[in-house]
Amino acid sequence: MPQLSKLFLGSPKSGTIENAHAHLVDFLAKQRLDTLLVELGLCTSRALAQRLIQAGEVSVNQQVVDKPGTEIDITSHIQIKERSRFVSRGGEKLVKALESFAIPVEGRICIDGGISTGGFTDCLLQGGAKLVYGIDVGYGQVDWRLRNDSRVILRERTNLRQLQPQQLYAEADPIPDLAVVDVSFISLAKILPALWQLTQAPREAVLLVKPQFEVGKSRVGKKGVVRDPNDQADAIFQVLQVAQALGWKYQGLTWSPITGPAGNIEYLLWLRMDSETPSPDLEAIQQITKSAVADLRE
Structure with a gap:
């Protein structure tokens, strides 16, 4: 994940505060999927979130995402398949x-x-x-x-x-x-x-x-x-x-x-x-x- 300090450095071609601000907004608007599931209260731990994601039980905007580290927009529509009432099948x-x-x-x-x-x-x-x-x-x-x-x-x-x-x-x-x-x-x-x-x-x-x-x-x-x-x-x-x-x-x-x-x-x-x-x-x-x-x- 990029460091915040680097976002303000811009590039030789742009070098503008406006461009750095755009990068910062984009950075803050995205989050790792496993972390976001915990922050939204959909999972009790990152370990559980990672298991669900890797099992193909989490979808983002109607698309299954199976990599816990995938960065997604925090405004995305996230769904978890209905969980069994027991810890396993x-x-x-x-x-x-x-x-x-x-x-x-x-x-x-x-x-x-x-x-x-x-x-x-x-x-x-x-x-x-x-x-x-x-x-x-x-x-x-x-x-x-x-x-x-x-x-x-x-x-x-x-x-x-x-x-x-x-x-x-x-x-x-x-x-x-x-x-x-x-x-x-x-x-x-x-x-x-x-x-x-x-x-x-x-x-x-x-x-x-x-x-x-x-x-x-x-x-x-x-x-x-x-x-x-x-x-x-x-x-x-x-x-x-x-x-x-x-x-x-x-x-x-x-x-x-x-x-x-x-x-x-x-x-x-x-x-x-x-x-x-x-x-x-x-x-x-x-x-x-x-x-x-x-x-x-x-």
């Missing part, structure tokens, strides 16, 4: 299950396997959860607001598959009875045994089933997308069978209202150890996956 996925199945969250102790940015955890807290244990193998991804929330006990750089209760809970710590899981690049079947040990009755669980991580590579198409509803059903059925072998029972199944980044349809499998709902056979699950495909790919 994951919250929109989980809330469908909570609302569709009428799962009570108020006052409950929960565990979020694969917390990532924190969409599932945010959804639980907004639903009244008393405490959420957030587990993730990564580091530094959790939204700062959740990171500083006293209701969130965060365990980063932690492999859920290998996590033992004594590693997570002290003797007097409350034990979760509601689990939510959103993991990638690993089959749910591999983390369910640990999840069972980390929870207590009724061991209610909502699992985000991602078919691309459950079926064999031969059934994963271009860009990692599982398009065949029968393959999607197989993925769900396999996860359900593993869960039932551990002691869970089927309670419900629906699909996420939004697809994964590459377009994969994802499913929300609801389990409880005391459920009296009849478990669906593969054909019944296929009917659900076909309905999901018709709904999301029409």
Whole structure:
């Protein structure tokens, strides 16, 4: 950004005060987009402004601007896409299950396997959860607001598959009875045994089933997308069978209202150890996956 002193130097050809004044007016009338978003009260920090800009969620005079340092006229019309009510898209996925199945969250102790940015955890807290244990193998991804929330006990750089209760809970710590899981690049079947040990009755669980991580590579198409509803059903059925072998029972199944980044349809499998709902056979699950495909790919 030019220094104010340099604006008054003019140039050999002009050298006039009027020209310097014009430069100054032009300088003052423009501002970095990320800074302007904060000054206008549209973002709480420059870091947030930069994330939104780089994500293509900010438009200036009806045109998307994706570089935070772009200088724009301060009188420009700036718009930010309507923000999700949660810190990430994951919250929109989980809330469908909570609302569709009428799962009570108020006052409950929960565990979020694969917390990532924190969409599932945010959804639980907004639903009244008393405490959420957030587990993730990564580091530094959790939204700062959740990171500083006293209701969130965060365990980063932690492999859920290998996590033992004594590693997570002290003797007097409350034990979760509601689990939510959103993991990638690993089959749910591999983390369910640990999840069972980390929870207590009724061991209610909502699992985000991602078919691309459950079926064999031969059934994963271009860009990692599982398009065949029968393959999607197989993925769900396999996860359900593993869960039932551990002691869970089927309670419900629906699909996420939004697809994964590459377009994969994802499913929300609801389990409880005391459920009296009849478990669906593969054909019944296929009917659900076909309905999901018709709904999301029409």
